[in-house]
Amino acid sequence: MRPIVLRSREVLREGREKAFQQHRSGSPGTQVSTLLADLYDDVVLDIFNEAIREYATDDRLSGLCLVAHGGFGRRDLAPYSDADLMLLTTPKSESLATIISGVLTRDLGDSGIQPGLSIRTAPEACSMSWADPIIYSSLAESRLLAGSLQLYKKYFDAFRHGAMQRSKSIISDIIAARREERTKWGETNYLLRPNVKRSRGSLRDIQLIRWIGFARYGETDLDRLLKLGALPEEDYRKVRQAYRFMLRLRNELHFREGKSQDVLDRPTQMEIADQWGYTGTDGVLPVEQFMQDYFDQTRNVRYAASYFSEDAQSRPLIHRIFERVFSRSIDDKIRMGPTHIWVREQALESFAANLPDVLMLMSLANQHCRRIAHPTWQAIRLAMQDRTPTPPDAETIDAFLSLLSRPGQLAPLLSRLHELRIIEQLIPEFKRMRGLLQFNAYHKYTVDAHSLLAIEAATNMQDSPDGMGRRYRRIDDKRLLHLALLIHDIGKGYEEDHCIVGARIARDTAARLMLDPTTAETLEWLVLKHLAVNVTAFRHDLSDPEIVLAFAAEVGSIRRLELLVVHSVADLIAVGPGVATDWKLNLIEDLYKRTRRYFDSGDLPGSPNDPEIESTRGRVQSELNAAKAPAQAFELLEQVPLSLLSRCEPDDLASEIMVIVNQPDRDTKTITMCRFDASIKALRYTVIRREDKHSIGTFARATGALSTSGLTILRAQIEMVGDFAWDHFWVIDPEYPDGDVPEHRTAEVRKQLCHLLDDPTAPLPPYRSRWKPNTSVEPKKVKVLPKKVVFDNDTVDRYTILSFFAYDEVGLLYRIASALAEKRLVLSFAKIDTHLDQVADVFYVTEADGSKLTDTYRQTEIRAALLDAVS
Missing domain, CATH: 3.30.460.10 (Beta Polymerase, domain 2)
Structure with a gap:
């Protein structure tokens, strides 16, 4: 060499x-x-x-x-x-x-x-x-x-x-190129694994300021841009601070890897938090504290780069002339054009420093769907940065509540208030949410970003033609819904349950904003119960009238039902891309309709006096008559339980009965069918097995057969109909995400089901790992949430509801089901709620004699078996 x-x-x-x-x-x-x-x-x-x-x-x-x-x-x-x-x-x-x-x-x-x-x-x-x-x-x-x-x-x-x-075209081109790069690498505040060089608010946005500065002023140096008056002093200070922080962080990543590395993954986040001396606080992990600092720095860069870019991209003269010519006066300070609203130049200095005036301007912009002109907003931004925070007066509160009362452009306007730290002057506890990252793969956003996105999801319903859009438009006091969405997770980052903490903060917020007692009570209730819809819809048997009755009692009125359901859907959408699946939205819709029907008529869906049950039974009888079914079919129909009648389509149930009575080989124990359930966009595998009594191991073998075939199980419902175990499994086939599954594929799965159920000694085939979700596998040290088993003997009369919380693993459901079978528990219902990296599985179980699991020693034994199955 x-x-x-x-x-x-x-x-x-x-x-x-x-x-x-x-x-x-x-x-x-x-x-x-x-x-x-x-x-x-x-x-x-x-x-x-x-x-x-x-x-x-x-x-x-x-x-x-x-x-x-x-x-x-x-x-x-x-x-x-x-x-x-x-x-x-x-x-x-x-x-x-x-x-x-x-x-x-x-x-x-x-x-x-x-x-x-x-x-x-x-x-x-x-x-x-x-x-x-x-x-x-x-x-x-x-x-x-x-x-x-x-x-x-x-x-x-x-x-x-x-x-x-060429500054105009160059600036336009580099901003477009940066926007494209951000799209590729994601929004820093929204990523679990940010890129410290390329994500939004990262080093690249500091460089963007330099590149624009060079095209416009011939200078890239931030100090020179400050002296030229191109970069506001407060922005300069924050950008320099962020620059030092991110260079240190990038150096840390390179030194750790011994090579070029700009992605801050979750294990490294934990290591750096420890290395840099973060200790955490009550309810906030050291890694969450570190990432809160990181997001605070990137947010400052993001806003500074955004305003520097916008300032450099003045609209063409013809547009400005058009806006001025066709504008009108709102009052002696404000004018409004076809697309923008602004403050007259001579009044701007005093106006920008007055918070009630600023909030009133934002309320007008929201009401009329106008953008606040950049010079006006830049003046407001600079004035508010220098403003000494003070408790809000009545005028300020009225202006803020007026802003919250309409959808319009509410979410981006609230984001601007958050940027100026105005929201935390009105709601001091909001400051703790700033940049707070929940250290799990379920939430894709920081708590503050999630809350603002939830408001955006709700306001987008204004023009939605579906049922949720109609419910949103029916809400008279939208400021209540929007305020609840803004603060629904404000209790996060404390040791105590965030819903309980949030409800206390909601009560204090209502008093601070001088809300009337009824509105204050509803706000507190919404924050306290904001997870009730998801827990009921995703983890319980909605065909059970006891579940609907308990939920209806918790809600209390149609008005609260509609508020809570709209809130829940907006909250779910804001969790992250792809979380609000058709499956989950349909479960929420089903819960809403069942509860609304109870409020409207007093009928409990699935109860003996439910008129729809008899209607369904009559329609099944008509289908059987049309098919000239033998008497055995009608005898079998009489044995079908109410729960199965309440959740099956009449033609589906009739065809399943006909398959059984027409079965040529009486020695074959297992019958399988598959059809696409369009209402929830999932495949439904029906497994009917002749047994003297409900086989304790059937569910475990069936989940093993489906899972090893590469299917994701969403829900399972198990019934006994005479001598038959009658099970339904709703699944997603990741190989065919649009639901158009070819017949040879379903035939293969059905054959696997029959084989493994009819021959209990047959070993399970290996899991088909190529269907594993396309996410990186992380070490166990980042899985900081505890595994948990909860027994509930109060919600329903006939069953113990067993809830299991853990991080998802290949074959986990099969291992859980096998552990339940080994402990001789009879399973009647299962619902699988997967949160990307975590699962919340719910099982309705009894002892073999039909009794609940009430013995403490027995519960301890089963809990240990389930936790052992995970490890």
């Missing part, structure tokens, strides 16, 4: 070790990055000088210079960053540039620096930058390393002049 390479390797090793020691001592990220930039400078220059040594007398050398750009040009390198380099050349020197480029690329790579090296003339570099925003953004951070100063100065002066001449 060449001596220059060996020497450079050693210099790099020693330099990175020195930087690591400085990093570990707690030095700011900017200092460590500057040290690394100096290290890269030394190595690159040493290799460059070696490469040009034999050409020292070559005239072509005067037509070359070596330029650092991108992160290397900015001097904010991480330990294993690439080195972006450009050999700037004149046409006469291109042949020499090609030779030197090859040597540089080889020796830098061998030394341990990954180079990104290009050869360009000055006109080529400029023209490529005007055509490609990625090239422009990299070359805007150019820095001369070696070679002809005259050539570099000529190039960079032309580049700066050309960028400023």
Whole structure:
């Protein structure tokens, strides 16, 4: 290996070790990055000088210079960053540039620096930058390393002049490119595993400010942009603070991995929180505290970059003229045009500093669906940053409640109030939610972002034609719903149950906002019970009249039912993409309809006096008569329990009965059928098995057969009809997500079911791992929530409801079912509620003699068996 390479390797090793020691001592990220930039400078220059040594007398050398750009040009390198380099050349020197480029690329790579090296003339570099925003953004951070100063100065002066001449199009292009990159890497506040370089609010958005500054002012340096008045002082301060934090974090990631690494995954979050001395608080883990700091920094960058970008993108003159000509006065301070609302310039300074006026303006913008003009909002933003927080007066409260009373653009306007920390002046407890990450894979957003997205989900129902949209529009006092959504998770981050804490805070909030007693009571109830719909719909048997009756008693009125259901759906949508599945929304709809029917008529769905039960039975009889069914079919129908009649479609039940009575081989114990349930967009496998009594192990074998076939089980319902165990399994086939499953696939699964049920000694086939959800598998140390088994003997009369909470694993449901079977428990109903990485499985069980599980020792024995099945 060449001596220059060996020497450079050693210099790099020693330099990175020195930087690591400085990093570990707690030095700011900017200092460590500057040290690394100096290290890269030394190595690159040493290799460059070696490469040009034999050409020292070559005239072509005067037509070359070596330029650092991108992160290397900015001097904010991480330990294993690439080195972006450009050999700037004149046409006469291109042949020499090609030779030197090859040597540089080889020796830098061998030394341990990954180079990104290009050869360009000055006109080529400029023209490529005007055509490609990625090239422009990299070359805007150019820095001369070696070679002809005259050539570099000529190039960079032309580049700066050309960028400023084309500033409008360049700014538009780089903002669009950054938007596309953010879409790819996600919103930082919404990610469990943010990219500290590319996610929104990360280092890339600080760079965006620099790139826009260069196009508009010819400067990338933040200090210079501050002095030019382009960057507000408060934004400058927060961006600089975030810059130091994120450089330190990026350095930490690189040092830990020993290579380039910008993704902050969950195990690393835990390790860094411990390494950096986070201790946590009551109800907040150290890792959540660390991520709260991270999100606070990225939020500040996000807002500063957003306003800097918007300020640089002034609307075309024709648009501004059109807006002014067709505007009208709202009062002596405010005008409103076709798309925007703004404050007159002469009144802006005093208006922007007055919180009631600002809230009133936002309420008008919301009412008329207008955007607040950027100059007006920028003035408000600067004034509010300097405003001393004070308790809200009556005028401020009225303006805030007025804002909450209409859908319009409520969610983005509340986001702006949150940005200005105004919401926490009105509701002080909201401050604790800021950037609070729930350390699980179920929630995709921080608590504050989730709450604002829940409001957005609700206001989007305003124009929805479905039942939920009609219910939202029927709510007269929408400020109550919107306020409840804003604070429904405000109790998170405490040791006590967040619903109970939240209800107390809701009571205090109602008093602070001077709500009337009835509204205050409803607000407190909504926050306390905001999970009641999900718990009932996702974890209980909705065909059981006792469940509907208990839920109706908890709700108390149709008004509260509609408020709670709309709240629950908005909350579910805001959890994260893909969480509000058709399956879950249909379960909520089913619960709503059953409860509403009870309020309207007094009839409990599924009870003996339910008129729909007899209607269903009559329709099944008609189907059987039309099919000329034998007497055995009608005898079997008489034995069908009310629960099965209340949840089956008459034609489905009739066809299942006909299959049984027409079964040619009486020795075959298991009959299977499969059909697509359009109401919930899931496959329903029906398993009917002739037995003297309910087989305790049947459910475990059936779940094993379905799971090893690659199916995701959503719900199972088990009935005894005469001599038959009559089970239904609702499943998703991940191989066919649209539900269009070919017949050969269902036939394969049905064959597997029959085989494993008819031959109890047959081993289960291996699990088909290719159907595992497309998520990265994380180590157990990030699974911080406890496993839990809960017994409920109060909700229903006939069964013990056993709830099991744990992190999901391949084959978990089968192991749970097997443990229940080994303990000789009879299973009558199961509902599987999977939250991405966690499950909340509910089973209705009895002892073999039909009694409930009331004995404490017996409960302890079963709990131990279930927890052992997980481990």
